[in-house]
Amino acid sequence: MNYEDVMKLALERGFYFPSCEIYADAQAGFWEYGPSGVSLKNKFLELWRRELIRRDGMMEIDGSQIMSKSVFEASGHLGNFADPIIKCIKCKSTFRADRTIAEISKIEIPESADLIEFDNAVTQNNIKCPRCKGDFEKTRKFNMMFKVGIGPEEEEAYLRPETCQSIFVDFPRLFKTMRGKLPLGIAQVGKSFRNEIAPRQSLLRLREFYQAEIEVFCNPTKLDEMDRFSEIQNTIIRIQTDAEPISMTCMEAVESKVIPNKFVAYYLGILTEFYEKTGIDITKSRFRKLGDKEKAFYAEVAFDFEVETTIGWLELVACNYRSDYDLSSHAKKSNEKFEVMDNDEKVLPHVFEISMGIDRSLYTILEHSLRDDKENERIVLALKPYLSPIHVGILSLIKKDGLKEKTDEIYLQIKRKCDAFLDHSGAIGRRYRRLDEIGSPFAITVDYQTLEDETVTIRKRDSMEQSRIKISELQSIITESIAYP
RNA sequence: GCAGUCAUAGUAUAGCCUGGUUAGUAUUCGGGGUUUCCAACCCUGUGACGCGGGUUCGAAUCCCGCUGACUGCACCA
Numbered sequence: 001m002n003y004e005d006v007m008k009l010a011l012e013r014g015f016y017f018p019s020c021e022i023y024a025d026a027q028a029g030f031w032e033y034g035p036s037g038v039s040l041k042n043k044f045l046e047l048w049r050r051e052l053i054r055r056d057g058m059m060e061i062d063g064s065q066i067m068s069k070s071v072f073e074a075s076g077h078l079g080n081f082a083d084p085i086i087k088c089i090k091c092k093s094t095f096r097a098d099r100t101i102a103e104i105s106k107i108e109i110p111e112s113a114d115l116i117e118f119d120n121a122v123t124q125n126n127i128k129c130p131r132c133k134g135d136f137e138k139t140r141k142f143n144m145m146f147k148v149g150i151g152p153e154e155e156e157a158y159l160r161p162e163t164c165q166s167i168f169v170d171f172p173r174l175f176k177t178m179r180g181k182l183p184l185g186i187a188q189v190g191k192s193f194r195n196e197i198a199p200r201q202s203l204l205r206l207r208e209f210y211q212a213e214i215e216v217f218c219n220p221t222k223l224d225e226m227d228r229f230s231e232i233q234n235t236i237i238r239i240q241t242d243a244e245p246i247s248m249t250c251m252e253a254v255e256s257k258v259i260p261n262k263f264v265a266y267y268l269g270i271l272t273e274f275y276e277k278t279g280i281d282i283t284k285s286r287f288r289k290l291g292d293k294e295k296a297f298y299a300e301v302a303f304d305f306e307v308e309t310t311i312g313w314l315e316l317v318a319c320n321y322r323s324d325y326d327l328s329s330h331a332k333k334s335n336e337k338f339e340v341m342d343n344d345e346k347v348l349p350h351v352f353e354i355s356m357g358i359d360r361s362l363y364t365i366l367e368h369s370l371r372d373d374k375e376n377e378r379i380v381l382a383l384k385p386y387l388s389p390i391h392v393g394i395l396s397l398i399k400k401d402g403l404k405e406k407t408d409e410i411y412l413q414i415k416r417k418c419d420a421f422l423d424h425s426g427a428i429g430r431r432y433r434r435l436d437e438i439g440s441p442f443a444i445t446v447d448y449q450t451l452e453d454e455t456v457t458i459r460k461r462d463s464m465e466q467s468r469i470k471i472s473e474l475q476s477i478i479t480e481s482i483a484y485p
Numbered sequence: 486g487c488a489g490u491c492a493u494a495g496u497a498u499a500g501c502c503u504g505g506u507u508a509g510u511a512u513u514c515g516g517g518g519u520u521u522c523c524a525a526c527c528c529u530g531u532g533a534c535g536c537g538g539g540u541u542c543g544a545a546u547c548c549c550g551c552u553g554a555c556u557g558c559a560c561c562a
Contacts, residue, residue, distance in 0.1 A: 008496070008497090011495075011496075012495060012496060012513080018553085018554095021535095021553095022535095023535095023536085023552090024535055024536035024537080024551075024552050024553080025536080025551085025552065026535095026552075026553075027552085027553090028552090028553065028554085076562090077562080080562070081562060083560075085486085087486085096559075096560075099559090142486095144561090144562080161562080162562080194561090194562090196560085196561075197486060197559085197560055197561085198486070198559080198560065198561090200554090200555090201555095205561080295562090296562040298562080299562085315561090318562090320562095376523080377523095377524065378523085378524075395522095397521060397522065398520085398521060425515085425516090426514095426524090427520085427522095427523080427524070427525075428521080428522050428523060429522075429523030429524055429525085430523080430524045431523090431524095432522085432523050432524085433523075433524050434524090445522065447521075447522075448521080457522075459522080459523085464523070466522075466523095
């Protein structure tokens with residue numbers, strides 16, 4: 001199933017839809033999650049917590065979305081998170097200043113250079129608009145952060161462009177008060193904000209989006225001392241350094257130096273195991289090692305976790321070895337001490353980051369789970385049971401003869417134990433189809449026999465098979481079937 | 486941000502060229518009936534011309550601006 005099919009399902013079944021859609025001035029790049037989307041997202045995050053946070057013994061925090069100017073001076077975002085752009089006076093086309101100058105005059109100006117350098121290069125080399133040969137306006141910087149004014153004086157602050165800055169800023173207090181020990185993972189889920197020039201494709205390119213970020217603080221001299229590595233040494237990951245992704249175990253990846261050390265390999269391993277459990281087809285995934293030009297300005301080694309979808313390879317997670325870039329720049333700017341003791345050694349920790357795009361992950365889960373079952377004339381969202389927005393539909397075969405009352409009773413018993421959905425109306429087949437589309441793995445139906453022997457039928461989403469079970473066993477059967485792995 | 490295409494119920498569409506009835510159809514959805522385990526059938530009901538301006542006696546229809554979507558380019562820490 002392709003992007004359009006997922007989009008249609010999202011709109012029709014309450015997964016996600018455009019923000020402020022009733023107003024004409026609604027801007028692109030903002031989307032809302034409906035009830036099904038929120039339920040899926042919550043369950044996805046619970047899985048993330050189980051498979052990464054708790055598994056590795058990490059801490060989780062929840063920081064401010066608005067952060068002070070100093071944070072982004074230190075982080076480099078005010079300087080580097082902006083592109084120098086030039087605009088043609090005549091045809092209004094906008095270009096990247098550094099690239100346009102390099103293409104026409106072969107002069108390389110770093111993108112972080114002073115704006116006047118770009119203007120000089122344009123006039124000295126007589127650079128004109130590549131489209132219409134018009135003149136350019138003065139170079140300006142387009143910063144992708146949203147600026148906000150705090151209080152009546154409109155003090156300068158910014159919406160965070162990545163969640164991780166609070167983790168770095170909070171690190172000294174957390175390490176001291178939470179009895180930190182290297183290596184230490186600190187995680188955060190939340191919104192980030194980027195003023196994208198061209199947001200596109202619903203959840204895939206947003207101006208306001210969810211990230212689940214993990215920053216692992218480590219002693220850079222002990223990157224191959226990783227006891228837990230044995231847990232994942234035989235886990236198969238797909239990794240791409242050249243043309244094609246190659247499958248190998250984490251052990252092989254370290255031994256062949258494709259991954260620089262056991263520390264990084266361990267986290268790529270548990271990340272792969274996590275994504276396997278989301279139902280994403282892991283044979284369509286790869287860790288792509290980024291070249292120097294593609295890497296973020298703070299990254300020393302970078303792997304993007306990408307998954308193949310009908311609209312191409314999608315970057316779901318950026319794994320960056322950020323070295324001491326963040327801690328040392330915050331230390332310098334703030335005069336706070338970021339060194340910690342690792343046994344007898346005083347170290348400024350390095351940081352390995354696992355920065356996950358939640359919205360893109362949810363899209364990919366939906367696309368990889370959505371099936372067109374032509375034989376039975378139905379659309380099935382074959383989600384893992386523990387991720388399904390609705391775990392079980394509680395249906396009465398018909399409304400009359402006391403069946404409705406009996407069904408209500410069962411619903412009351414179970415609705416606080418799992419996500420159950422009560423439905424009495426319409427043909428039974430139609431109700432099954434609706435549940436199939438939002439991925440409910442089970443439907444139970446109350447019929448005349450229920451009134452005689454306290455049994456109901458349970459229908460499985462994927463096979464459409466039905467069997468009879470006792471009402472007394474219903475709850476344990478359901479809770480067992482929807483349990484996290 | 487640029488260029489091209491487009492914008493009508495929850496979804497998919499007709500109508501627009503050539504301005505003029507109650508904006509049509511399919512599906513979805515609500516109520517009722519029938520059936521009594523897989524989108525059947527019958528009755529019934531709700532629901533739409535993206536926003537703003539202009540032309541006109543009259544605009545879904547013609548014109549302008551804006552916004553958004555799609556595709557391509559550029560961008561993507």
